[in-house]
Amino acid sequence: MEEKSTTSANEMKIIGFLCNWCSYGGADTAGVSRLKQPTDLRVIRIPCTGRMDPLFVLKALISGIDGVLVSGCHPKDCHYAVGNFYARRRLEVLKEFLPFLGIDADRFHYTWVSASEGQRWQEVVTEFSQRIHELGRNPGVGTKTKTENSVEAY
Amino acid sequence: MWNEITEKLHEVLRNVMPQVDVVLGWERGFNPLRIKPVVVRSEKDISRLVWNPFCVQNLTGYLVKNPAVIAGEGKKVAVCVKGCDSRSLVALIQEHFLDRDRLLIIGVPCQGTIDWRLVMKKIGNTTTVFNAHIEDGILRIEHSGGLEQMSIESVLLRRCLRCAYPNPVIYDVLIGETVTPRIDKSELYRNVAQFEQKSLEERRNFWIDVLSRCVRCYACRNACPLCICQDWCIAERRDPKWVTQRPTIKDIFIFHSIHALHLAGRCTECGECERVCPVGIPVMFIKEKLNEINLRLFSYEAGLDPQAVPPLLTFNPHEAGI
Numbered sequence: 001m002e003e004k005s006t007t008s009a010n011e012m013k014i015i016g017f018l019c020n021w022c023s024y025g026g027a028d029t030a031g032v033s034r035l036k037q038p039t040d041l042r043v044i045r046i047p048c049t050g051r052m053d054p055l056f057v058l059k060a061l062i063s064g065i066d067g068v069l070v071s072g073c074h075p076k077d078c079h080y081a082v083g084n085f086y087a088r089r090r091l092e093v094l095k096e097f098l099p100f101l102g103i104d105a106d107r108f109h110y111t112w113v114s115a116s117e118g119q120r121w122q123e124v125v126t127e128f129s130q131r132i133h134e135l136g137r138n139p140g141v142g143t144k145t146k147t148e149n150s151v152e153a154y
Numbered sequence: 155m156w157n158e159i160t161e162k163l164h165e166v167l168r169n170v171m172p173q174v175d176v177v178l179g180w181e182r183g184f185n186p187l188r189i190k191p192v193v194v195r196s197e198k199d200i201s202r203l204v205w206n207p208f209c210v211q212n213l214t215g216y217l218v219k220n221p222a223v224i225a226g227e228g229k230k231v232a233v234c235v236k237g238c239d240s241r242s243l244v245a246l247i248q249e250h251f252l253d254r255d256r257l258l259i260i261g262v263p264c265q266g267t268i269d270w271r272l273v274m275k276k277i278g279n280t281t282t283v284f285n286a287h288i289e290d291g292i293l294r295i296e297h298s299g300g301l302e303q304m305s306i307e308s309v310l311l312r313r314c315l316r317c318a319y320p321n322p323v324i325y326d327v328l329i330g331e332t333v334t335p336r337i338d339k340s341e342l343y344r345n346v347a348q349f350e351q352k353s354l355e356e357r358r359n360f361w362i363d364v365l366s367r368c369v370r371c372y373a374c375r376n377a378c379p380l381c382i383c384q385d386w387c388i389a390e391r392r393d394p395k396w397v398t399q400r401p402t403i404k405d406i407f408i409f410h411s412i413h414a415l416h417l418a419g420r421c422t423e424c425g426e427c428e429r430v431c432p433v434g435i436p437v438m439f440i441k442e443k444l445n446e447i448n449l450r451l452f453s454y455e456a457g458l459d460p461q462a463v464p465p466l467l468t469f470n471p472h473e474a475g476i
Contacts (some may be wrong), residue, residue: 058411085469098445102358142403
């Protein structure tokens with residue numbers, strides 16, 4: 001993945017997959033309350049953590065994204081009743097699996113933040129982005145070869 | 155010994171033929187080392203079937219993949235299975251791809267299957283094999299270069315060296331005597347534990363090294379009895395576009411991740427993916443890790459209980475620590 005000129009040198013690329021019903025609202029609450037947050041996170045809104053395909057995380061980390069954060073409703077609080085119960089198992093298996101391929105499992109984190117927990121959201125995102133800054137750039141796999149619509153691919 | 159078992163198989167099949175429409179089994183290929191799958195529909199063809207350690211293929215995939223082998227109304231499909239194949243059957247029954255009542259399962263306890271590539275490597279790739287005999291763990295081969303003997307253990311497939319379930323876990327008829335597993339269940343994942351002694355970077359480099367040989371022929375996916383998406387496989391879809399057509403290591407990594415994660419908690423370790431790989435990638439090793447995780451987190455082993463639900467297709471609201 002090529003470095004975009006808009007990305008400043010010390011900013012990390014972190015993707016946050018946030019559940020529409022809880023964590024997305026929680027992040028909104030944090031914003032409305034004017035809580036200071038790190039700017040490395042790019043948010044993707046998903047309808048439920050049950051929508052999370054573990055491959056989203058794997059593809060991001062293989063492509064050289066520095067960190068992936070998944071956040072949804074607390075267990076037993078799911079808008080669709082059971083979505084996050086499925087997600088919990090899948091994401092835990094993924095977290096255990098990542099180091100086997102040689103990907104640092106610390107680059108991936110999943111947690112639960114409700115819509116009213118603006119303060120908690122601030123803590124989660126600050127802590128995670130701090131951890132990613134300590135880990136440094138993610139080498140990814142084969143990210144140096146030019147791909148994806150690049151004329152110099154061959 | 156193998157001839158006796160083959161004869162027993164013929165006898166059993168002749169007896170059950172009235173209720174069976176079609177039989178899935180193995181027959182001799184173009185040389186004694188090469189066995190091929192065969193679909194038998196009439197009684198006179200039963201004598202074509204064989205059973206010996208060269209019968210490597212897992213036939214259960216033919217029951218679910220198009221064009222699937224299906225029995226006529228009120229009849230059954232008879233399918234020959236080894237220990238590992240029977241676990242694939244259980245997994246397919248669990249997920250309602252197969253109806254247990256429409257199957258007649260003929261189980262054959264397995265003492266390990268032979269990798270013809272290893273044999274050919276030992277006797278020279280250009281030789282012609284005339285005859286192969288196995289007795290008391292010794293493989294005796296008559297070939298154009300003379301006579302050669304080798305122990306079975308030295309030419310087994312990797313999946314057989316780490317087999318803990320050589321006896322079919324589900325069957326209607328069992329042919330031959332049950333055998334003792336080669337390794338204990340507690341030792342199943344010792345290779346995984348050993349691999350995890352390496353550093354993250356060494357592990358990544360290992361996978362980059364072996365996967366860079368991958369030509370994405372999709373043989374591993376096609377041979378897998380549980381990879382049932384077929385034409386809907388997301389590795390070949392343009393929308394959503396998970397992998398590109400380009401042969402880069404990144405795309406190969408994503409393809410193998412798709413294959414492995416779609417089998418998380420379902421893979422029964424029949425080892426077909428690894429056996430069919432033309433460039434010798436240890437494809438099953440990735441799934442071994444996923445199975446190790448499933449065993450540790452959910453105390454679940456795939457393909458043993460037809461009533462169980464694979465752990466990632468269900469949940470437990472009360473589980474702690476996850």
